[in-house]
Amino acid sequence: MKSRVRLILTRSGAREEVVVSGGPTAWTVERAGTTTSIDAVRLSDGRLSLLLADGRQICGLVTFDDGAAVVTSSRGTTRVPIENPSRRGKRATSDAGDESGEEVRALMPGRVIEVGVSEGQSVAAGTILLVLEAMKMQNEIRASRGGVVARVGVAAGQAVDRGALLVAISPPALSAS
Amino acid sequence: MKSRVRLILTRSGAREEVVVSGGPTAWTVERAGTTTSIDAVRLSDGRLSLLLADGRQICGLVTFDDGAAVVTSSRGTTRVPIENPSRRGKRATSDAGDESGEEVRALMPGRVIEVGVSEGQSVAAGTILLVLEAMKMQNEIRASRGGVVARVGVAAGQAVDRGALLVAISPPALSAS
Amino acid sequence: MVTRLLVANRGEIALRIFRACRDLGIETVAVFSDADREAPHVAAADHAVRLGPAPARESYLSVPAILEAARTTGATLVHPGYGFLAENAGFAKACAGAGLTFVGPPASAIESMGSKTAARERMIAAGVPVVPGMRKAAAGAADIARFGREAGYPLLLKASAGGGGKGMRRVDSESEVAGSFERVASEARSSFSDGAVYAERLVERPRHVEVQVVADSRGGIVAVGERECSIQRRHQKVVEECPSTVVGPDLRARMCEAAVAAARAVDYVSCGTVEFLLDASGNFYFLEMNTRLQVEHPVTEEVFGVDLATEMIRIALGEPLSIGAVSPRGHAIECRVYAEDPRRGFAPSPGTITAVRLPQGPGIRNDVAVETGSVVPIDYDPMLGKLIVHGADRPEALSRLVRALEDYRITGVETTLPLFRRLVSDPEFVSAAFDVQWLDRRLAAGLLEDEASPADEDILLSAVGAAMAALERERPKAGAAGASAWRRAARHEALR
């Protein structure tokens, strides 16, 4: 039931190595030469409650999203990029995947008003791909990098859910065929 | 996706046949010669919302417990014994099971203060089986029917969870061996 | 006979009116679109009737569907809420035509206040102060200069045919009049094919202060203090307070008197609000009258100890005012919680609410229309509800607001809560040193942009969170939180 993980956290651009060991509730955190003992539990609402030796409590919700911990607490929401060096192999693969193209997904549910591109078309970064209406507001969805439209997942007039694939773009290098 | 169920509901001792057909949201309920059309959905908090043709809404939580529907709404909590005649076979078996003995379980978590019986002992209805303390109150747990103690599941001093088996009692007829 | 009231609306205002009905012993009727079958306002009503598909024009704006719903359910009272068909004289008339009692002002009062120019003329006639302005277009620059000498500078030149901020120009002194007049007139000719220009006094950095009035059908009328609504984003109120920190007893008395005169001028009956612009010298000018119950009515309720929603229904039933000479106590602040993402230009954030945790304890009132599992549809105004705090004075109300915002959690959609969390630590907000453009200036200056960099606390949470997650992945039933979850699951099992 004991565990030991070495993590690289990034704060304000600076990388910091942290070693966390122990569990399931009693943990030791080593960073920059200091060692902190922590009693940690997950509360029924999903938040973590950490108690330090001096009684100080740190309470917040931690979720993981795209290689970062997202921490929400009464102090606000912050994002801490986090790497698990023992999983570096997998990360690298997935990074490579990221670079191989772009999948444009709906950030909110809505209706597609207009589709401005078709499959096979070359687009530059900033090209308007389509117009999505949500709550009476029209949002222009643009390409964040150049490439070739590999797939158009929706048609004008269609309702889409959050997260739906709108347009997939392949990088220019892969788009020859 | 359509369904048709015949049910026997008991209210204040009187049995009533009800046929429910339709689904998943549009239902027809036939009872005592009257037919009611109902639009039904389950709300995110688990309650059912039924809308009748005249707009009347009936909202409440329905759970099933030991052959009855337990309905909780702003009108309070009521219990409607309910039979599904097509499942009568199973019911009968389980009824027979009920009659073969008694399993006394903890109705609340607590600590066992004292156990008054031991395995193999004959008990009459009303015999104190054990004393359970919860929240500083001592509760005497008694046998609801006579028989022979088939099993004592706990010992004095032990903490028990709600639902834990305290004592099992076999009916006299089966206790010869 | 049972009294039954239909609310031709959805969301928190429908719930608010239903609560008022329940407090009065009146049965409730909800209406809903296909997007709202499972919405909290539907579940809260004694009756509920489908109006039509999700788009508002086919549901909440469909007068025939609403009248039919009233007929089906035997409702005799119809409350429009705010938005949708509130302030629609045609709807008020249609209700009357169908034999229903409209819970709101007479259609004639809605009409009178609905036309801004006609309302201005009526207010002038009633002696209600309006922003000084020329009553017809200027024949030339000399007319403008003459008006400037009367009304004082700065002025605002406006193209008569203009609108939406176009064809307007500020003039600070008489020497600028001639040049500015020519420029606005020429812009007006080219943009609107109409060169007519007029001038009005420019009210600089005004506050928006409004007065709540309540009038019954027997001639009784009372003003229930003012509300400070200067915290606006693009002309939309965001935070409202009662009372205003800049309104003293004398000014309050004069504003209340003007508001009563305004309401009397249109034979107003029901709850209504007279909105004023207030300048730094304590001059106030009629802006418009909202002929409905407003979003921000709870701050008045908390401070004056009245129930405006029940009063509005009682008045519709022909009863006399029950609100008499009430006096204010303490201070209340309301925050409008929207499903909008303040970090992305307040883009709407519809979706499913995965969890709601409302603040509670002393001084906190929640008028909220979502629960865990609720869906925020894409089809309507994305307001989720309102947080209202009340304290013995403004500092105590602010302290309670800070606490409430810390405790408030909504997940699944983005909300405007982070905006409020920033606001309450802004020194100008805390000292109430603001005007109607203040928030827009603050947002433009990056109020929300200086994203907090992770603190040591966040580093520790991230690290332990990652370690716990790793442990849980390896041993799903034996990790830290896993043990906890398992223990809980076991307890649940035991309850069956």
Add this chain to the structure above:
Amino acid sequence: MVTRLLVANRGEIALRIFRACRDLGIETVAVFSDADREAPHVAAADHAVRLGPAPARESYLSVPAILEAARTTGATLVHPGYGFLAENAGFAKACAGAGLTFVGPPASAIESMGSKTAARERMIAAGVPVVPGMRKAAAGAADIARFGREAGYPLLLKASAGGGGKGMRRVDSESEVAGSFERVASEARSSFSDGAVYAERLVERPRHVEVQVVADSRGGIVAVGERECSIQRRHQKVVEECPSTVVGPDLRARMCEAAVAAARAVDYVSCGTVEFLLDASGNFYFLEMNTRLQVEHPVTEEVFGVDLATEMIRIALGEPLSIGAVSPRGHAIECRVYAEDPRRGFAPSPGTITAVRLPQGPGIRNDVAVETGSVVPIDYDPMLGKLIVHGADRPEALSRLVRALEDYRITGVETTLPLFRRLVSDPEFVSAAFDVQWLDRRLAAGLLEDEASPADEDILLSAVGAAMAALERERPKAGAAGASAWRRAARHEALR
């Protein structure tokens, strides 16, 4: 230096004091037993320290553990809440001995009021009315008869060594004195080996009415009106109100004056409550003084617009009273929500709360210490929290209470909510025609026993519920609710 306050308690009172601290900008320290590591009061604090195992004597009653927790966290203030170590003079002294400020009255005041007989003597000396009684045992029946002529009938004869209801007898007239005296004396001799008997005036069907007092350390003292607490089950308060319907301005003034005299007699500082028995003729008698913040303090807060919890802390910090000449507005009612099963003799119902839905909207305050997923341990008082409603008058407060109770849902444990739902439809409760034994009489008469038989609504819900469940069993992803659940699940997926 940061001010840090430790609450030597748990549950809703810990949360209440933490909220007060946050409103004052004071850091908070929670203490907890092994049963409470995940409890809401722990999660709500800036610091939290484990005291020991679940049993209270090893945790919340362990003075050394609490003092050590204060030392570890640098807390300088200690608040006892109510119950546990509140009203324990030894704890107040131990805090002082450890250099900590005890947020409560001086140990001497706790001691003085802790001894019922000594307190009675002090009250007599201070001119506070007490139930008339003989100050020593009767030499014979003639002594009793003489006292009866002075004090009036009925009397209550009591064995001096008695207690717990034993050795007591009602006497309605002088003719009964001789016989009753002999019987009580003989019973006293056999039961307590002490035949001493005395008499006091029997207060018939009294109400419990108490006065809130607040005193600072500079001699300032104020009485903040009364509370009506007659709704009791076996001497435990269940529902409290402010004000009392039977206390008029003159009686209120006299009760407040007596309460201030009582507090002054023991040099009281902090919030405290002087409890009185009130008879049908408007005579009131000192019962006892609670030297702490009481469970029912919120009804006073709502009606008077004050914050007793912050005031108590301010006073402990040496500040003068901030509560001046406050006046009441409206009516407030509090219900104590317990994890007890009213249908099974109010047996405790510990367990895991599977869902909590609190009422909200105008006039509703929740001081509640459980959330969905919270565990109600078997080790402590099973109070989950308090529902407080407030309205412009008692009928409005009652309407809002009815509404709040309809909206309130707690599942996973049994609660006293069904009791309150019955109470609010009881004509005598609605007309406030009750006394301290009223609820016990009502319960004995079967208030909760006439279980509602299923209505047509319940039949329809059962039938459709069963059909939907059958459909869901057959086609887990395509049934009625199944479709809904599946749709929701799909949405959740889309959010990832």
